[in-house]
Amino acid sequence: MQTRAIGVWAAVAWAAVVVLSYFYYNAPYYTEKVSAFGRFILGGIS
C-alpha cells in the first residue's frame, strides 16, 4: 500500500516538474501570444 502511495506521489511530482519547466521556458511565448491576441480582439494588427 505504501509503495503504491509513493508511486502516485512520484507520478504527481514528475508531472509537476514537467509543467513548471514548460512554463519557465515558454513564458515569453505566452506573453507574446496573449499580446497578439489582444491586438486582434481590440481591432487588428497594423
Added chain:
Amino acid sequence: MTAALFSLFLTAILIGSGWSLVRFLDASNQLTTGERVVAAFVTGLVLLYFSVYAVGFWRLDAVSMAWVGLALAILSLPAALQILPHRIPAVFREIFPWRTDKRQCLLLLGVAAVAASGLLQGLAPPNDYDSLLYHLAIPKYDLERGFIGFPWNHALSQAFHPELTRNLTRFSMAFVGADAAQMMHGVITVAGAAGSSMLARRMGLSASAAALSALLFLATRVVVWQMATVETDVAAASFAAIAFCIYLAWRESRTVALGILFGIVLGAALVTKLYAFVFALALGGLILSDVLRGRLPIFTASIGPLFSLLVYLPHGIRTYRLTGNPVYPVLNTMFNPGKPNPLRLEDIEMGVGRGLADFLLSPWNLSVHPTEYFDGMVLGAPIFLAFLPMVFVARRQFSHLGAMVVVAGVYFVGWFWLLGQHVRYLLPVLPLVCAMTAGGLVFVWDEAARARFARVGLSAVVGVLAVTQLMFVAIYAAIRLPVSLGLMTPDTYHSRTPTLGGAFYDTCNFITEHLEPNERVISLLTPHSYYCPQARAILTTFDEDSRWWLNSDHAPRLSPAEFLAHMERANVRFVVIQARYEDRTTNIARSPVTTEINLAGRPFGNVLAAPLQTLEPVFENPLTRVYDGRQVLEMLRSPPKL
C-alpha cells in the same frame, strides 16, 4: 451552409460507398461497428481518389465531378438500406458510449464541442501558408484549366506530393469551394479522433479513457489548427490510426480479407503524406515480429503491405514518369544524382542534434522547448510527457501495449534520424500516443483516489494543463468562428489575422476582378496566393522552359531583349510584386517585422526592378504593388534616357 450540407452528404456517400467492401472483407466480424464505419469512410475516400483521377485527367468541372458523385452515391445505396435508417445512434454510442458516469459525459461533451468548433471553423477563408501556396492553389489551377494537369510554372516540388486529399479538395472545390474542402478535412480529423478512441478501447481502456484519448487528439494544438484547413498531416494521422486499429484485429483473425482492408487503409496514408512510409516501415517491424513469433503466416502477412503499395502504385508511376523518382521529392539524390534535391536535410533540419544523448532527451526537448529548437508550438501543453510514462507502470492491465510501443518507438527512431525532426511529422503516431497517455492519466487518477493530497496535487497539474490546452482551442475558435458564422467580413478577417507572409487577399481580388480571360499576370508574390488567378499566372519563367526546376536550382535568367519578346507574346495585363515581407513568427517581436524586398534577386527581377521604380502602381497596399502590364511593356520597349 452549402459547405456544411455538402460535407454531410459527401461523408454519408463516402461511408456508404466503402461499406459493402468493408463488410465483405470483414466477413469474420473482427471489427466493431464503429471501426467498420471509419474504415468504410477511408475506403470511400480511396474510391473517390481514384475516381477523380479517372475522370479528372480528361475533364475537371462540376459536371464531370457530378458523374463521379453519382457513381459513388449508387455504390452507397446498399449501405443506406443497411445502416442509415436505424443504426447511426448505435454506431455513435459504440464509438463514444455515454450512458455511464459524469466523468464520461463531461469528456464526451468536450469531444463534441471541440469537434463541432473545428468543423465550423472550416468555413473561414483559407489563410495558412501551405494551402495558399499549393494545397488549394493547385486544385484551383486544375479547375481553371478544366482538367488535371501539372503546374510546372509554379515550380513547386510539393506539386508531386501524393494526392488523396488533394483529389478530395478538387472534388469539393468543383461543387462548392475551399470552405467545403476544409470542412471535409475536419471530418477526416473527427475520424482520426474516433480512431484514437477505438485504439484506446482495443488497449482495454474504459469508455471514459477512450473519450479522453479522442479529446487529447482533437485538442492537440496542431490538430486544432489543421482541422479547419486542407493541410495533410492530420489526415495522414487519422488514416494511420485506423490502419493500426485494423492491424490489431487482423493479427488476431489472420484472414487474408482483413489484410486487404488493412492494406487499403494504410495505402490511404501513403497517398496522403510521404512520411507515412516511415509509419509503414514501423508497422513492418511489428508485422515481422508477429511472423517470427508465429502469430501471422508469412503469406497472409504479406497481403497488407502488398495492397498498401498497390494503392500507392499509380501515383508512384506517374511521379516516376515525370521525374525519374517514384517518391519525388524524397530521396532525389539517390534516384537522380546530380539533380536538385528539394528536401536537403541541412536546409530543413530542426532539433538539438542527432547524437544518442539528443535522442534520449528529445521527448523532453520537443515538449518543453518546442519554440526554441523545433517547428513551433505543435503539441501545446506537455500532457504527453507528463502522463504517458505512467502507462508503463500499469502495463499488465493493457492489451496490445507492446505493439503500440514498438510502432511508436520505431517511428520515433525513423523520425529522429531519417526526417528533419519537425514535430508535426510525428503525427502518424499521435493517436497511439493519445491512447497510451489516456491510459496513463486515468490509471494515476484512479490510484490517487486513495491518497487525498496526491489527488489534490494531481488535480492542480491536470487543471493547469487542461486550461492551457483549452486556450489554444478557444483562441482558434475566437479567431476563425466570427468569419465562419458571417459575423465578420473576409476582408476584415484577412486584415486582422496573422499569416506567414500574407494571403494577399485584396491584391489578388483586384487582379481577379480586372483580368480579362485572354490576359495574363506576372507574379512575383511569395506565396503566389490561392486567391490570385493560377492558370494565367507567369511565375518563374514564361511557359517555354517551365520544367527548369527539375534540373537546376536557379531559374533561367532572361536578357532584357528575351524578356521583352516573351512579354509581348504573353499579353500581360498586370505585373504584381511583393515590395515588403512581414515576419510575424519571431519569438521576441511584439509586432510584425516588415522588411523591404530587393527585386533584383527574384525571377525576372533583373529586368523588372528598374522600370518598376519609375512607374506608378495601379493598386498598392503595405506589402504589394500591382502595375499595368502595358505600361511596363512600353517602359521596356523605350526605357527613359538618363
